[in-house]
Amino acid sequence: MKRNVIVCMSLWVFILAGCGTESPDQTVDGYLSAIQSGDLEAAGSFVAGGEESLTMDEEGLEDEEMTAEMIDAISNGYEYESPEVVSEEEGKAVVKTDITSVDFAHAFSKTIAEVMPLALASAFEEQTEESEQAYEDLVQETLMDYLTDEDANMTTRTVELTLEEDEDGSYKIVDDENLAETIFANYTNLEDMFGSGEAEAVSVEETEEQTVDSEVVQVIAEDEAYDVEPIQFTLNELSFKKVANLPAEEQNRISMTTDKEVGEELEYIYINYTAKNTSEEDITFYGIQEAVVFADGKQEKVDLAMSDFIDYDEAEDSEYYGKVHKEGEQGAVFSTPLADVEKVRLTISSSMNSESYDQTSEEQVIEFEINE
Template sequence: MKKFLSLFTLGLTAFMLTACSGQEAKPADVVTSFLEAIQAGDLEKAGTYVSSENGSDEFDFTGLNEGAEDPATAALVNGISNNYQFKNVKENTIDENNAEVTVEITSLDFAAAMGTAMEEIFGVAFELAMEDQTEEEYNKAMEDKSNEILSNTMTSKDAEMVTRDVTLKLTKDDEGKYKIVSDEQLMEAVLGNAAEVESMFEGM
């Protein structure tokens, strides 16, 4: 009897491990893991939940992480996790390969932050123009100051926040795992009011 129970226990454990390993993460779980990585400022991990095959011209999430060596992009990246919060993750299955997940997100208002930064940068540009220096020295000073202002603005504890409902699209990859589509909605989830920033610079 003891031998039977032992074999039964081993068999049951093996069955449970096999069953668990065959379960794919649900769309809501994928989105939650992605947002938790964003909240922690780990864009590399967040990228593992984003589809590499269904990107669009509207937004390239992987480009954020790859361009982090650029000071201006780094300032933007640092602001993403600034007091990032999310709740009410709701899943809606479209068909066997596609799903949507709606979530309420509160994070940095990038349009407001960029407006504040640009106002300060214009002021610095005027001050530096009054100094006796070469064009090369001026450009270098402007670049350094601009990056400093951007970084400080994006990471400020007093930065303006925005709350919005975002619906993320997910699709299964070749391995049958749900991945988030990198589109305008994902951009809104990561960069609150980023579309307004684009409009801000269209006429410049």
């Protein structure tokens, strides 16, 4: 009798031990259920490497808090079929399941398409920690908007997850691209678009070399006020600027806008102004219409209405509806080397009543001598 009791107890301990270890499909089910609940911490307990394995290895998406927010957004509408064991042998297993969730690649692509013009435009401004943080925040906010949009694209895909037993004999999901696919749908499409992997990795130094560098070569004028009745016009900055490492697409865009050949390095005249309508009437005002440089007895004119390559500022709209103010930015590219320029002339446009077309002020010409 005693021997039988011992045998029964041993068998019971064995059964309990078996019940304490989840099968591969149970592990995957627990993981997917945690994702469906938006619980990043719980999901990480089923993955080799833990919670850190669930963060995206893409620029701007490494922050764990941001990843948690994205998973929380993706969990809305997240569905999956019961996991099915495809193979299991010697501590390794493959489990298959069908997952339906928001198309992350589509949302990310739309985000890039929306914010990239702003990024390229800001390449001509001096970068600060604040401006870089503002851009990162914009990317994240825009992406979250697309992920949480009630009309967001949904996609269904079949995912096969690889699992391996850890030192305790528990199955853990291997951290690979299929794991990322369970959360970030069509993740591999992003790799195709933006590149990934060690072969394409670059060092910090190389990345910095590819960054667009902007430099103020010389400030010509600052905070100059002019009365363009009823517009109060302030020339905030007139300067010579230089940029380096200009992307090819920006070279092409600026070349087309200015009708000048533009390479990786570019020097230009930068203009920043504020125009304030002091009248209740609607006023039409076009800002600075023309820039002329003088050097060695020659002159070169740029029509800023046609050749201003900084085309993202609010003053592009010439209508001032009542007492409003706008900030304008303009960039003028010249064939004349800026180092040779002796004088700069700007033409401030006239203003007129938008309804009656009556002119309220005439255009003004302002000039600035360049001091060596």
